[in-house]
Amino acid sequence: MHAVDQAGSSTGWAVWIFALYAFYLSLCCTFFPFPTSGFVLLAASDLVASQTGMLEAGFARLAIVATLGAVSTGMANLNEYHILTYLLRFRRVARLRKTRVYRTAATWFATNPFWAIVMFSFIPISVDVVRWLAITYRYSRRRFFAAYVIGRWVRYALLATSAIWLSLSGWQIIAIQAVLACVVLARILVGFFRKLKEGRDCHDTPSEDAPSVVGDMGTA
Secondary structure, eight states, rough: HHHHHHHHHHHHHHHHHHHHHHHTEEEEEEEEOOHHHHHHHHSSSHHHHHHOOSSOOHHHHHHHHHHHHHHHHHHHHHHHHHHHHHTTSSSHHHGGGSSHHHHHHHHHHSSSSHHHHHHHHHHHOOHHHHHHHHHOOOOOOOHHHHHHHHHHHHHHHHHHHHHHHTTTHHHHHHHHHHHHHHHHHHHHEEEEEHHHHHHHHHHHSSSSOOOHHHHHTTTT
């Protein structure tokens, strides 16, 4: 009886943990830029596995974490596809398609769109321009979803393998996520202060039409 209760408890924990894991990743997109790597590492860690009865099942753990995470992220990106498609109905946003930069990027994207999405979904970058390009290009939603599932499955599988092979603890995963968050924050701050400096330089530079100080003094 105790063994049955323990098995039921482990199954219940597994359902709750991975349901929350899938729900969280299904929200992570451009409109909700939450971190994902740390949660993938946590889901594959021994800490979670010990609560779900998957401590020794390394391959099963990897498959569940990578597959569930990839499908959930694909759903998040598909939601973003629908939102941005709706926004493109407005004139100001739709003007993006008429720019020279967009036409050049669309020409490049059209050569091999599926594998371009797969590649960029695998690479850990803070801003996925190809995703926006695919949406504005009105790429097939099914292929869009499939490409993201493939790319993210490989990325999440590598993260899960790292968590299992290195036996990462909860504190180690928190430290890794904190470092990643600091890197992203540093990039944002560098970009912000760079734009702020450029704005000051433009403001301090006198225009050609403005009278000089010497000229003003000479006419006094």
